[in-house]
Amino acid sequence: MAQHDPLNPYPNPYSLARKRRRRHEGDRLSQRWTRRGFLLLGGILIGRFFALRPNLWQTDWYALAEGLTKGWPPRLRGPLLASLKQPDAQVPLSVNALQQPARDSFNPVAETSISIADEVVPPQAGAEPVQFAEPVQGKRVSSPVKVERIAIKGMPLYRTTIDLMDPDTFITMGLAKNATKANSNKQSVGDEEFSGFVERYPAAVLANATFFSKDHQKRVMGNMVAEGRFLKYSRWENYGTTLGLREGRKLEMVTARTDGKPHWHEHWFSLTGGPRLLRKGKFWIAPKSEGFRDPSVLGVGSRTAIGFPKNGDKLILATFLHSMTLEREAHAMKDLGCYEAMNLDGGTSGALAHRGKVLLDASRPLTNVLVVYDHKNPAPQSVKDSWLRFQAGDRPNPNA
Numbered sequence: 131m132a133q134h135d136p137l138n139p140y141p142n143p144y145s146l147a148r149k150r151r152r153r154h155e156g157d158r159l160s161q162r163w164t165r166r167g168f169l170l171l172g173g174i175l176i177g178r179f180f181a182l183r184p185n186l187w188q189t190d191w192y193a194l195a196e197g198l199t200k201g202w203p204p205r206l207r208g209p210l211l212a213s214l215k216q217p218d219a220q221v222p223l224s225v226n227a228l229q230q231p232a233r234d235s236f237n238p239v240a241e242t243s244i245s246i247a248d249e250v251v252p253p254q255a256g257a258e259p260v261q262f263a264e265p266v267q268g269k270r271v272s273s274p275v276k277v278e279r280i281a282i283k284g285m286p287l288y289r290t291t292i293d294l295m296d297p298d299t300f301i302t303m304g305l306a307k308n309a310t311k312a313n314s315n316k317q318s319v320g321d322e323e324f325s326g327f328v329e330r331y332p333a334a335v336l337a338n339a340t341f342f343s344k345d346h347q348k349r350v351m352g353n354m355v356a357e358g359r360f361l362k363y364s365r366w367e368n369y370g371t372t373l374g375l376r377e378g379r380k381l382e383m384v385t386a387r388t389d390g391k392p393h394w395h396e397h398w399f400s401l402t403g404g405p406r407l408l409r410k411g412k413f414w415i416a417p418k419s420e421g422f423r424d425p426s427v428l429g430v431g432s433r434t435a436i437g438f439p440k441n442g443d444k445l446i447l448a449t450f451l452h453s454m455t456l457e458r459e460a461h462a463m464k465d466l467g468c469y470e471a472m473n474l475d476g477g478t479s480g481a482l483a484h485r486g487k488v489l490l491d492a493s494r495p496l497t498n499v500l501v502v503y504d505h506k507n508p509a510p511q512s513v514k515d516s517w518l519r520f521q522a523g524d525r526p527n528p529n530a
Contacts, residue, residue, distance in 0.1 A: 352402025437471025
């Protein structure tokens with residue numbers, strides 16, 4: 131009887147062949163999973179590539195990938211198709227979140243991804259300015275700047291209607307501590323309480339405007355033009371959405387990473403915010419592709435938005451009194467009659483004053499505000515003169 135060898139549990143003559151066969155099968159299995167891992171990684175990278183470029187996005191890519199991977203195992207095919215498929219579900223509105231307004235702030239990043247809600251149309255290249263008739267001198271609108279508290283589908287808000295047909299209606303920017311330049315990487319004057327702006331600018335309406343950083347520099351978002359001169363300029367600005375007022379009273383809304391950089395030197399007034407809400411009457415929400423990643427902007431928060439109807443004869447500023455998603459904000463702006471619309475700074479920055487009376491006070495100091503004048507609260511002569519010079523051909527100079 132053969133003795134048992136503890137070093138050889140398979141004493142029969144076929145044990146060596148069995149070991150080799152098992153080792154060969156293990157190598158084949160390892161190679162198979164390695165190939166699958168590379169295919170999965172490649173699929174995710176391809177999906178990410180097209181998700182980061184909304185102007186290259188086409189729905190046939192999903193159909194093409196679906197056909198090419200028809201015979202693939204579900205564990206490989208599923209993640210690849212999921213990475214290419216556009217989400218179509220709206221973010222639900224949280225009732226608990228409504229009780230805690232979020233603090234919005236701007237935080238652009240170089241690498242972005244697109245997130246498009248239900249009924250959102252793909253980005254289309256080129257921004258189309260909207261032109262309205264030149265105001266008739268002497269024609270007076272009874273209430274060129276009107277502020278009303280209303281509700282849309284149960285959502286309370288202040289609706290500010292700015293009639294641009296009135297020859298005495300002007301929109302400009304106010305900076306903290308009466309600065310001549312907006313906060314940037316090079317210079318900063320800090321921030322100021324909203325009440326200080328209200329005391330300094332005897333205007334028809336004052337409201338919070340664009341985002342600014344949370345650090346000590348308090349940098350404002352994007353390039354800014356007011357009264358035909360640059361308050362901030364950098365040639366590298368390429369994020370967010372810009373509202374501009376051009377010669378001939380043309381309003382335009384330009385999303386930099388989709389339409390190309392705005393022509394700021396052609397604007398008498400220019401403000402960059404975002405994310406965009408409406409584009410040519412359609413819902414258009416792609417915050418990450420514009421450079422936004424702050425949860426306060428992407429999720430549920432207190433909102434302020436600005437837009438204009440198709441004929442471009444007025445601006446509509448909405449100051450919402452309940453927190454909401456970007457999708458719900460976009461629906462509200464469309465219900466208000468907007469053809470183009472974008473989000474502004476909100477959260478604890480939300481503020482609104484009408485003819486010296488504060489209707490909503492900001493919960494933190496601000497660096498910039500919208501200032502609107504009309505015939506009841508007339509603009510300073512310097513503002514009127516700057517408009518005449520702009521109409522005569524004088525343009526903002528970034529080096530001034």
